[in-house]
Amino acid sequence: MGTFTAKPAFKSSDEPAIARRVTSRRVGRLRWVLLLLAGLLCAAFLVSLFVGSVSIPPQQVMTALFGGETTRASWATIVQDYRLPKALTALLAGAGLAVAGLLMQTLFRNPLADTYVLGIGSGASLGVALVVLTAGVGTTTLMGALGLAGDAAIIVAATLGAGAALAVVLLVARRVQSAPTLLIIGLMFGYMTSAVVSILAHFTIPNRLQAYTNWTQGTFGDVTWSQMGLFAAAILFGLGMSFISGKPLNALLMGEDFARTLGVNVRRARWVILIAAAILAGTATAFCGPIAFLGIAVPQICRALLRISDHRWLLPASALCGAALALAADVIAQAPGSQTILPLNAVMALFGAPIVIWVILQRSNLRSGI
Amino acid sequence: MNGEPVLSAKEFSIGYGQGKRVTVIAEQLDLSLNSGEVVCLLGPNGVGKSTLIRTLAGMQPPLAGQVTIGGDDISRLDRMTLAQRISVMLTDRTIPMMMTAREMVSLGRFPHTNWLNQFSQADHQAVENALNAVGAAGLADRLLSELSDGERQKVMIARSLAQQPLVLMMDEPTAFLDLPRRIEMMYLLKRVASETACAVLLSTHDLDLALRQADQVWLMWENGQLATGTAAELLESGAFNRAFGVLFDEFYQDNRYKIGA
Numbered sequence: 001m002g003t004f005t006a007k008p009a010f011k012s013s014d015e016p017a018i019a020r021r022v023t024s025r026r027v028g029r030l031r032w033v034l035l036l037l038a039g040l041l042c043a044a045f046l047v048s049l050f051v052g053s054v055s056i057p058p059q060q061v062m063t064a065l066f067g068g069e070t071t072r073a074s075w076a077t078i079v080q081d082y083r084l085p086k087a088l089t090a091l092l093a094g095a096g097l098a099v100a101g102l103l104m105q106t107l108f109r110n111p112l113a114d115t116y117v118l119g120i121g122s123g124a125s126l127g128v129a130l131v132v133l134t135a136g137v138g139t140t141t142l143m144g145a146l147g148l149a150g151d152a153a154i155i156v157a158a159t160l161g162a163g164a165a166l167a168v169v170l171l172v173a174r175r176v177q178s179a180p181t182l183l184i185i186g187l188m189f190g191y192m193t194s195a196v197v198s199i200l201a202h203f204t205i206p207n208r209l210q211a212y213t214n215w216t217q218g219t220f221g222d223v224t225w226s227q228m229g230l231f232a233a234a235i236l237f238g239l240g241m242s243f244i245s246g247k248p249l250n251a252l253l254m255g256e257d258f259a260r261t262l263g264v265n266v267r268r269a270r271w272v273i274l275i276a277a278a279i280l281a282g283t284a285t286a287f288c289g290p291i292a293f294l295g296i297a298v299p300q301i302c303r304a305l306l307r308i309s310d311h312r313w314l315l316p317a318s319a320l321c322g323a324a325l326a327l328a329a330d331v332i333a334q335a336p337g338s339q340t341i342l343p344l345n346a347v348m349a350l351f352g353a354p355i356v357i358w359v360i361l362q363r364s365n366l367r368s369g370i
Numbered sequence: 371m372n373g374e375p376v377l378s379a380k381e382f383s384i385g386y387g388q389g390k391r392v393t394v395i396a397e398q399l400d401l402s403l404n405s406g407e408v409v410c411l412l413g414p415n416g417v418g419k420s421t422l423i424r425t426l427a428g429m430q431p432p433l434a435g436q437v438t439i440g441g442d443d444i445s446r447l448d449r450m451t452l453a454q455r456i457s458v459m460l461t462d463r464t465i466p467m468m469m470t471a472r473e474m475v476s477l478g479r480f481p482h483t484n485w486l487n488q489f490s491q492a493d494h495q496a497v498e499n500a501l502n503a504v505g506a507a508g509l510a511d512r513l514l515s516e517l518s519d520g521e522r523q524k525v526m527i528a529r530s531l532a533q534q535p536l537v538l539m540m541d542e543p544t545a546f547l548d549l550p551r552r553i554e555m556m557y558l559l560k561r562v563a564s565e566t567a568c569a570v571l572l573s574t575h576d577l578d579l580a581l582r583q584a585d586q587v588w589l590m591w592e593n594g595q596l597a598t599g600t601a602a603e604l605l606e607s608g609a610f611n612r613a614f615g616v617l618f619d620e621f622y623q624d625n626r627y628k629i630g631a
Contacts, residue, residue: 111467254477
């Protein structure tokens with residue numbers, strides 16, 4: 001019969017010193033990765049200002065950014081009123097969607113969960129469809145025509161839609177433990193939503209339908225300066241709510257029962273996380289359309305880069321990486337050098353889908369946690 | 371220090387449901403756990419061992435009676451204080467992909483740290499001590515997904531120890547381990563209990579190991595019947611025969627075995 005004797009690997013006087021050394025080496029690496037992501041974000045932000053379907057000399061872009069006179073007046077307008085707000089929108093929406101995806105993956109303990117796959121995007125779409133297709137003024141540019149009151153209505157509608165979808169998914173999730181089942185239910189929920197949207201579309205006028213269709217293709221270019229304040233405030237609020245949830249999120253990695261035994265107020269934590277995800281996904285979806293794949297792909301990339309599951313690192317990393325990738329996708333969608341602009345969601349799917357496939361191939365078993 | 375009652379339940383009933391749809395599992399139980407002792411909870415499947423553990427741990431309310439830990443009624447303790455006194459290990463085998471053993475053990479400090487989860491020197495020390503206590507210091511920087519079942523279970527015990535509880539409760543901690551690992555686990559728990567003066571309650575199907583190693587046995591069987599005592603006392607009283615419906619005493623009084631010595 002085997003007797004077990006513990007052999008301490010270190011002499012007890014060395015323990016704290018070694019722990020500190022190991023921890024600090026790891027922290028050093030994590031800081032480097034975060035710095036790298038921040039650097040990539042800055043680079044992507046600058047590229048998106050300097051590159052677009054209209055080619056503008058770099059020094060003229062600089063002049064326009066600092067409020068000077070450009071050789072052609074239209075260049076200043078393009079940089080100040082189109083490229084700069086678009087870049088800011090991509091940055092905020094990318095950060096928001098990536099963090100919302102991270103929250104969902106941890107809460108559902110499912111590596112393929114995000115606000116889009118679980119039907120939260122569909123919920124937001126339904127909310128917006130109800131507002132756009134049944135009310136408001138029929139024009140092709142959605143945000144422009146509805147004005148600030150309209151924006152507020154769309155944000156509220158998208159957030160409520162996202163929240164309702166999330167609540168349904170959560171109710172189902174409490175009964176269904178299997179991750180693939182939950183994803184299929186989310187997918188079905190998406191079909192149901194699009195069915196309702198189709199029915200609404202049947203009874204609306206063509207202009208409103210066109211406005212809704214444009215919205216579903218996704219764009220970062222529709223947020224004007226007058227709307228930026230509201231958009232940024234909502235995203236920053238959602239990010240703030242997420243960032244204060246780092247500690248309970250870490251405990252929730254091992255499941256709700258586990259978190260409860262560690263003293264987490266699970267009910268409250270779950271609500272804070274769900275509301276934060278609904279605000280982030282709802283706002284980003286309302287202003288930019290249902291942007292796919294960022295929510296799934298970015299947290300996966302960050303886990304692989306940082307090799308850590310601690311949310312105090314994953315949350316900022318996901319925000320930085322999501323913002324950088326959203327900017328990069330937008331630059332690609334502008335197809336620099338050509339006159340065409342590709343649909344944003346097409347670009348997202350082209351790059352996002354292979355990452356999701358990679359994630360599935362990495363794990364033989366989807367229940368193995370996140 | 372060891373042998374003092376840390377957790378006790380008086381005239382205590384367990385079950386679930388509310389209003390008219392209450393299912394009673396067991397009634398009028400008087401139970402206690404002593405510091406430094408290992409108690410094994412035995413019984414056939416489906417008699418409510420998990421419910422008993424969950425209720426004693428304050429994860430679900432008792433139907434009647436109260437549980438006191440360290441002199442306080444657990445229903446009156448706030449979440450964090452309760453988590454500082456009772457650590458629970460559940461059977462969920464799902465583990466995060468990118469979590470190292472040290473990160474898992476560090477989760478045990480959760481009830482002791484502030485909302486930012488900032489670690490003091492004492493917190494770091496508690497984590498290293500817990501890793502050393504289970505002999506997992508060498509695994510500290512490995513990912514949980516790379517560990518064997520036995521190694522992972524040691525890390526999970528270290529997580530519970532890092533919580534520095536008065537009582538450590540475990541629902542079938544040996545379920546997925548092979549025989550040598552199960553033996554190792556029981557020895558480890560015995561040693562850890564006496565060294566840290568922590569009371570250990572574990573449910574198990576491992577009769578043989580429980581009978582040899584447990585300081586006390588709680589034997590639970592259908593209709594909420596529960597007998598407590600040392601293994602020898604329970605064999606003597608015929609409780610095992612009633613619980614499992616086979617001739618346990620004859621089997622264990624065979625000369626090959628010496629039980630409860």
